[in-house]
Amino acid sequence: MTVTTDTTFTVRQDRRLIRPNSHSERFLLARVAAPRATSERQRTPVNLAIVLDRSGSMSGEKLRVAKSAVEEAIARLQPDDRFSVVVYDDKIDIVIESTTASQESRRAAVDRLREIEARGSTNLGEGWLRGCEQIARHLVDGGVNRCLLLTDGLANVGITDADELAHHATELRARGVSTSTFGVGNDFDEHLLQAIADAGGGHFYYIADAPQIRDAITSEVGETLEVVARDVALEITARDDIRVEAISPYRVSGAGNRTFVHLGELVSEQVLEVVLRLSFPYGLLDRETGAIVALTDRDGVFSAIGAAPTEPVRLTWAYADDRANDAQPRDREVDRAVARLFAARARQEAVGRNRNGDFSGARHVLAATAKRIRAYASGDAELRDLVDAMVQEEQVFSAPMVEPARKSAHYAAANLLRSRDSQGRSVRRA
Amino acid sequence: MPHDDRYSLTELADLGGVTPRTIRYYLAQGLLPAVGQSGPGAKYDEGHLARLRLIRRLQAEHLPLAEIRRRLDELSEGDIRDLAGASEPSVPGDSALEYLREVLSGPPTMKAQRFPDPRVRVPPPMRALAVSDVPVAASRYEPGSVPEFSPPGVADAPAPYASPPIVPPSFLPSMPAADPSPMERSQWDRIALSPDIELHIRRPLGRAQQKQVDRLVAIARELLEEERP
Numbered sequence: 001m002t003v004t005t006d007t008t009f010t011v012r013q014d015r016r017l018i019r020p021n022s023h024s025e026r027f028l029l030a031r032v033a034a035p036r037a038t039s040e041r042q043r044t045p046v047n048l049a050i051v052l053d054r055s056g057s058m059s060g061e062k063l064r065v066a067k068s069a070v071e072e073a074i075a076r077l078q079p080d081d082r083f084s085v086v087v088y089d090d091k092i093d094i095v096i097e098s099t100t101a102s103q104e105s106r107r108a109a110v111d112r113l114r115e116i117e118a119r120g121s122t123n124l125g126e127g128w129l130r131g132c133e134q135i136a137r138h139l140v141d142g143g144v145n146r147c148l149l150l151t152d153g154l155a156n157v158g159i160t161d162a163d164e165l166a167h168h169a170t171e172l173r174a175r176g177v178s179t180s181t182f183g184v185g186n187d188f189d190e191h192l193l194q195a196i197a198d199a200g201g202g203h204f205y206y207i208a209d210a211p212q213i214r215d216a217i218t219s220e221v222g223e224t225l226e227v228v229a230r231d232v233a234l235e236i237t238a239r240d241d242i243r244v245e246a247i248s249p250y251r252v253s254g255a256g257n258r259t260f261v262h263l264g265e266l267v268s269e270q271v272l273e274v275v276l277r278l279s280f281p282y283g284l285l286d287r288e289t290g291a292i293v294a295l296t297d298r299d300g301v302f303s304a305i306g307a308a309p310t311e312p313v314r315l316t317w318a319y320a321d322d323r324a325n326d327a328q329p330r331d332r333e334v335d336r337a338v339a340r341l342f343a344a345r346a347r348q349e350a351v352g353r354n355r356n357g358d359f360s361g362a363r364h365v366l367a368a369t370a371k372r373i374r375a376y377a378s379g380d381a382e383l384r385d386l387v388d389a390m391v392q393e394e395q396v397f398s399a400p401m402v403e404p405a406r407k408s409a410h411y412a413a414a415n416l417l418r419s420r421d422s423q424g425r426s427v428r429r430a
Numbered sequence: 431m432p433h434d435d436r437y438s439l440t441e442l443a444d445l446g447g448v449t450p451r452t453i454r455y456y457l458a459q460g461l462l463p464a465v466g467q468s469g470p471g472a473k474y475d476e477g478h479l480a481r482l483r484l485i486r487r488l489q490a491e492h493l494p495l496a497e498i499r500r501r502l503d504e505l506s507e508g509d510i511r512d513l514a515g516a517s518e519p520s521v522p523g524d525s526a527l528e529y530l531r532e533v534l535s536g537p538p539t540m541k542a543q544r545f546p547d548p549r550v551r552v553p554p555p556m557r558a559l560a561v562s563d564v565p566v567a568a569s570r571y572e573p574g575s576v577p578e579f580s581p582p583g584v585a586d587a588p589a590p591y592a593s594p595p596i597v598p599p600s601f602l603p604s605m606p607a608a609d610p611s612p613m614e615r616s617q618w619d620r621i622a623l624s625p626d627i628e629l630h631i632r633r634p635l636g637r638a639q640q641k642q643v644d645r646l647v648a649i650a651r652e653l654l655e656e657e658r659p
Contacts, residue, residue, distance in 0.1 A: 126534070129533060129534055132530055133527065133530045133531075133534065135526070136525065136527040136529075136530055137527060139525070139526060139527070145526075161637065163637060168533060171529055172526055172529065172530070174522055175522060175524070175525060175526035175529055176526055177526045237445050238444075238445075239444045239445070239447055240447040256483060256486065256487065257445070257446070257447040288440075289444055290441060290444055342652075349645075349649075368653075
């Protein structure tokens with residue numbers, strides 16, 4: 001049942017039999033573990049733009065902590081790296097134009113940062129794009145080119161539409177510039193920031209209180225310094241009539257009978273779990289069908305001769321009668337991963353409904369998902385615990401929640417969906 | 431590629447998205463190289479798969495088989511592999527800087543190109559079946575000929591939602607009343623939720639509504655397709 005190539009890349013099937021007379025759906029759990037980074041000296045160069053919101057609401061502790069976090073981040077760079085700092089309200093200031101991280105330029109940056117004060121409204125879109133522009137002027141081929149966007153509010157000047165901003169993030173990502181986002185406090189739009197980060201190939205961080213700004217920025221910059229594989233993707237080859245979807249929230253693209261699930265960058269020893277759903281066509285009894293799942297990346301780290309060679313995993317499913325289907329064994333590891341993901345999605349949905357005042361809807365979403373998990377949980381303790389937890393949460397989500405509770409619940413689910421820990425950090429190999 | 435990555439005829443057909451019969455035909459036509467052992471025990475390798483994928487791509491460009499064979503003959507195994515693998519969405523021609531300059535100098539009202547959420551597989555609109563490019567007031571697609579609430583004299587009222595809503599209103603809590611405007615041209619799109627259930631949507635939709643529809647589709651698909659074990 002479990003197909004293992006080596007410890008770096010495994011793909012497991014929840015079940016191996018499918019039904020000839022209905023559209024069976026089966027799940028795959030792919031687990032990817034990145035190799036350990038070699039010495040610090042050989043790491044991928046980074047090219048950062050840090051974009052800070054300096055609108056009025058950022059005044060006081062938020063801006064102060066953000067500035068010192070930027071100072072710390074810059075201090076970790078090496079002379080081969082590049083950085084720039086942009087601040088925005090309704091106007092955009094390039095505080096530090098893209099420069100190599102020499103000692104002088106880092107010192108000058110600290111002086112410039114200290115002069116920044118809060119004022120005005122929020123042109124998040126242009127601030128971010130100007131930061132990307134600083135990166136793009138000196139794009140480091142083979143490096144990590146990333147914009148870090150920090151805000152505590154809504155985009156209310158310039159480009160404010162979430163779809164449009166996410167679209168630009170996608171386009172910039174395709175051209176080598178990625179974006180991570182940091183939302184501070186209660187008043188930012190996590191859907192906007194999550195969408196930019198997802199489309200932009202970076203990460204989203206929710207920062208409830210100003211003091212945590214430092215941890216989030218430090219963690220993100222630290223991770224960009226530890227990237228070991230870029231543009232990592234799962235490549236699933238299956239017949240045209242098998243539909244392949246990612247349940248995990250990664251960008252999916254298709255080409256012929258191949259589906260690519262784009263996982264972005266992996267950092268040293270990062271572990272990522274991806275759940276896929278395959279929908280099968282009707283078929284003839286006893287006939288087999290199959291798929292091949294391969295791991296690819298831009299630099300060939302996972303290729304046959306790369307630092308962490310992986311082999312494609314071949315999987316088969318057999319058409320069998322209903323009795324055999326009903327009696328077949330299940331891989332509980334896959335069931336649990338699938339259940340966790342659907343639970344996380346239900347929680348995010350419930351948060352949204354709670355915010356809109358649709359309390360019965362919030363309860364219903366959780367109850368329906370819990371019911372579905374219960375149907376296949378049978379004796380599995382972990383699945384039953386999950387169901388119990390969701391039943392408890394129905395109470396919480398079906399009454400008005402305070403905004404920090406909503407944002408925390410959304411963020412916890414978002415991290416779970418993307419194999420990240422409760423602070424938004426990558427999960428690493430134990 | 432590992433040596434043991436060899437496919438049976440059926441596997442090769444599955445992975446190439448063709449029937450075994452097609453493969454036999456390609457072998458006979460010399461489009462695919464012959465293998466040492468014939469019959470059911472014959473094994474095919476990655477080279478065959480790459481070649482098969484390339485043939486399908488060239489066929490999709492409506493090239494005749496003779497032309498495809500001519501082209502394949504001019505290519506090395508490596509070329510074929512590269513070309514067969516080149517179908518991943520390519521890197522855009524302009525640089526990040528050029529892109530940003532265009533965006534940053536563009537008119538402030540520039541709209542993003544609509545792009546579907548890749549996680550929700552929405553089939554392309556079935557234009558042949560949609561009432562396309564017809565003013566809304568003149569023609570309204572009626573699923574199962576639901577009678578329309580159009581009392582005489584108010585036919586030209588700006589009421590895109592005068593007809594019974596297709597989805598229960600509880601799903602769409604804050605639907606703006608006048609979007610799209612009745613003057614806009616519109617069309618009905620059909621989204622298959624399952625083999626038996628379709629959702630009909632009149633486009634264009636506002637952004638908020640599009641999001642709601644995307645959500646609705648995702649939820650509906652999950653509800654309908656999740657197989658209960």
